[in-house]
Amino acid sequence: xxxxxxETVLEAVDLVKHYPVKQGFFAPARQVHALDGVxxxxxxxxxxxxxxxxxxxxxxxxxxxxxxxxxxxGRVVLLGRDITDLNKRTLRGLRRQMQIVxxxxxxxxxxxxxxxxxxxxxxxxxxxxxxxxxxxxVAELLDTVGLGAQFMERHPHELSGGQRQRVAxxxxxxxxxxxIICDEPVSALDVSIQAQVINLLKGLQKRLGIAYLFISHxxxxxxxxxxxxxxxxxxxxVELADARAMRxxxxxxxxxxxxxxxxxxxxxxAARKTRIILVGDVPSPVDPPTGxxxxxxxxxxxxxxxxxxxxxxxxxxRWVRCHFxxxxxxxxxxxxxxxxxxxxxxxx
Amino acid sequence: xxxxxxxxxxxxxxxxxxxxVKAVEGLTFAVREGxxxxxxxxxxxxxxxxxxxxxxxxxxxxxxxxxxxxxxxxQDILALADAELRTVRGxxxxxxxxxxxMALNPVYTVGRQIGEVLKLHLGLxxxxxxxxxVELLRLVGVPAPAERALQYPHNLSGGMRQRVMIAMALACRxxxxxxxxxxxxxxVTVQAQVLDLIQSLKDRLGxxxxxxxxxxxxxxxxxxxxxVMYAGRKVEEGPxxxxxxxxxxxxxxxxxxxAQWDQADGAPLHEIPGTIPSPFDMPRGCxxxxxxxxxxxxxxxxVPALSDVTARHSVACFVAQGETA
Numbered sequence: 114x115x116x117x118x119x120e121t122v123l124e125a126v127d128l129v130k131h132y133p134v135k136q137g138f139f140a141p142a143r144q145v146h147a148l149d150g151v152x153x154x155x156x157x158x159x160x161x162x163x164x165x166x167x168x169x170x171x172x173x174x175x176x177x178x179x180x181x182x183x184x185x186x187g188r189v190v191l192l193g194r195d196i197t198d199l200n201k202r203t204l205r206g207l208r209r210q211m212q213i214v215x216x217x218x219x220x221x222x223x224x225x226x227x228x229x230x231x232x233x234x235x236x237x238x239x240x241x242x243x244x245x246x247x248x249x250x251v252a253e254l255l256d257t258v259g260l261g262a263q264f265m266e267r268h269p270h271e272l273s274g275g276q277r278q279r280v281a282x283x284x285x286x287x288x289x290x291x292x293i294i295c296d297e298p299v300s301a302l303d304v305s306i307q308a309q310v311i312n313l314l315k316g317l318q319k320r321l322g323i324a325y326l327f328i329s330h331x332x333x334x335x336x337x338x339x340x341x342x343x344x345x346x347x348x349x350x351v352e353l354a355d356a357r358a359m360r361x362x363x364x365x366x367x368x369x370x371x372x373x374x375x376x377x378x379x380x381x382x383a384a385r386k387t388r389i390i391l392v393g394d395v396p397s398p399v400d401p402p403t404g405x406x407x408x409x410x411x412x413x414x415x416x417x418x419x420x421x422x423x424x425x426x427x428x429x430x431r432w433v434r435c436h437f438x439x440x441x442x443x444x445x446x447x448x449x450x451x452x453x454x455x456x457x458x459x460x461x
Numbered sequence: 462x463x464x465x466x467x468x469x470x471x472x473x474x475x476x477x478x479x480x481x482v483k484a485v486e487g488l489t490f491a492v493r494e495g496x497x498x499x500x501x502x503x504x505x506x507x508x509x510x511x512x513x514x515x516x517x518x519x520x521x522x523x524x525x526x527x528x529x530x531x532x533x534x535x536q537d538i539l540a541l542a543d544a545e546l547r548t549v550r551g552x553x554x555x556x557x558x559x560x561x562x563m564a565l566n567p568v569y570t571v572g573r574q575i576g577e578v579l580k581l582h583l584g585l586x587x588x589x590x591x592x593x594x595v596e597l598l599r600l601v602g603v604p605a606p607a608e609r610a611l612q613y614p615h616n617l618s619g620g621m622r623q624r625v626m627i628a629m630a631l632a633c634r635x636x637x638x639x640x641x642x643x644x645x646x647x648x649v650t651v652q653a654q655v656l657d658l659i660q661s662l663k664d665r666l667g668x669x670x671x672x673x674x675x676x677x678x679x680x681x682x683x684x685x686x687x688x689v690m691y692a693g694r695k696v697e698e699g700p701x702x703x704x705x706x707x708x709x710x711x712x713x714x715x716x717x718x719x720a721q722w723d724q725a726d727g728a729p730l731h732e733i734p735g736t737i738p739s740p741f742d743m744p745r746g747c748x749x750x751x752x753x754x755x756x757x758x759x760x761x762x763x764v765p766a767l768s769d770v771t772a773r774h775s776v777a778c779f780v781a782q783g784e785t786a
Contacts, residue, residue, distance in 0.1 A: 276736075303675070304675065305503065308732040312729045333720075374649045376679050377678050378677035378721070379705060
């Protein structure tokens with residue numbers, strides 16, 4: 114059941130997830146708009162990154178795709194099969210094609226189990242191997258992720274963060290999945306260890322042709338690892354583009370600000386670059402702004418932005434959700450890196 | 462420029478059931494007036510312990526400052542009586558922490574918490590306090606400061622809370638601000654706002670900043686000088702431009718290369734093999750030697766001392782100092 118190059122392995126069609134929030138006993142329940150009509154497709158062997166700030170819905174997207182959360186509306190298609198309404202039993206069989214690696218390797222591994230049992234568990238559930246065959250497979254998987262069979266009898270607490278994340282990756286690989294959803298897989302790790310895990314993931318992809326949906330807030334890292342990047346804001350995709358195209362400049366004012374705000378570890382480049390400092394915070398997803406959801410913070414907003422919600426539309430090779438994207442000179446290159454609102458002058 | 466904070470040969474140890482953890486060993490550095498000095502290092506490098514030690518906030522037991530001197534504006538912090546220490550802490554040296562939700566009291570309004578600092582240290586009356594609180598909130602860029610002062614921490618976003626922490630820290634116009642991972646818990650666009658705020662306030666108030674961080678990007682964009690720590694020791698120190706362009710210690714080099722994400726397409730990232738040594742099982746010689754591709758025999762035996770590369774750039778590495786196998 115393996116997909117050929119270029120074929121879509123996982124697809125989100127107009128996914129919506131609303132969570133009800135109760136604000137008072139008699140008050141009507143309101144909705145957190147965690148995802149509002151997200152459509153994405155992940156192709157065989159590619160890395161699609163989903164970036165955005167906390168509350169933009171990127172983790173909800175991952176959970177809905179895995180069906181760890183039931184989407185309010187929309188469909189999830191895995192290897193050509195609609196899995197949105199499948200019952201648990203059928204779903205379990207298909208889940209082997211789609212695995213997930215979580216952010217925190219301290220809470221995603223059972224502390225009472227040996228590494229061998231943790232990695233071997235999916236094999237035990239899905240494939241009727243003998244014990245010895247299973248142990249051999251686990252040893253092979255641990256080798257693949259650079260740990261080695263000697264880790265089999267150890268427990269998570271004996272391992273460092275980077276080693277634990279390797280165990281989580283080995284467990285995800287156990288079923289030869291077509292897709293691995295990586296939800297911030299390295300953000301809990303130290304910089305020198307991050308590089309080890311990223312190189313491992315890339316190496317595995319080259320060898321095994323796995324597609325990654327890579328969720329992250331580390332923009333520099335995302336530009337390194339991914340083929341395509343989707344930028345999310347308040348439950349919507351605002352820009353979807355090739356990683357290379359994104360590097361040469363974003364078309365949506367939010368992606369532009371986001372990428373300009375990411376600190377770069379090079380004082381010369383940092384001095385040359387102009388940081389766009391957005392005003393204010395992300396609005397509450399309970400009450401998203403009317404019109405374009407970004408208009409409350411957008412430095413280039415126009416009257417139309419407050420009333421009409423822009424659609425995600427093709428601009429050249431990309432998809433952008435902005436009324437003005439594609440017009441010559443938009444978004445403008447910012448002239449100054451000073452904040453738009455200066456703090457009040459200091460007396461005394 | 463005059464020296465604000467001077468740390469000399471500082472060692473901090475923690476006693477645990479598994480043995481003694483040498484969190485900081487023989488650390489010497491200085492922060493001058495109006496300067497931003499960054500301490501970078503990964504988890505377990507001892508960087509946060511330094512921040513706590515500077516304010517004598519190390520919990521004792523299990524921690525203990527076993528040796529060294531910490532001088533602030535010429536005053537010996539370690540010799541101060543508790544009452545004198547209180548006039549330094551929060552007033553002349555202020556600190557902000559990584560997680561503003563943990564550092565703020567959830568049952569008091571933010572205005573009251575900022576006001577407490579003013580009342581305690583400056584002895585202002587309640588009317589003056591109320592006016593000054595609003596002024597401080599305006600200073601750190603909080604919109605509608607008079608209303609915000611009456612709200613509780615849970616009413617505010619992460620970025621707003623960190624601004625409140627900064628307002629509180631700046632209430633007494635300190636000479637030194639110690640910021641321990643001030644933006645790690647914040648989103649990128651809010652991080653940019655907060656870093657920008659710290660920078661512009663530093664310039665206007667003429668204070669010095671000691672920035673503790675693991676993020677090399679933040680260092681490159683905000684600091685003048687950088688101190689690189691590894692396993693409790695300073696391994697390299699120098700001006701930011703020099704350290705980023707010509708790092709001398711193999712660990713600094715590895716760390717910078719590991720963060721070069723925007724290099725050639727598809728090329729694997731540079732990785733530092735292995736992990737930081739266990740504090741209970743430290744190597745006898747250079748603590749980085751087990752992960753170092755340049756290590757020579759002497760590195761296994763002896764701990765290298767710091768020596769100068771240029772007048773303001775020093776490194777603790779036998780190989781960088783010109784030694785060969």
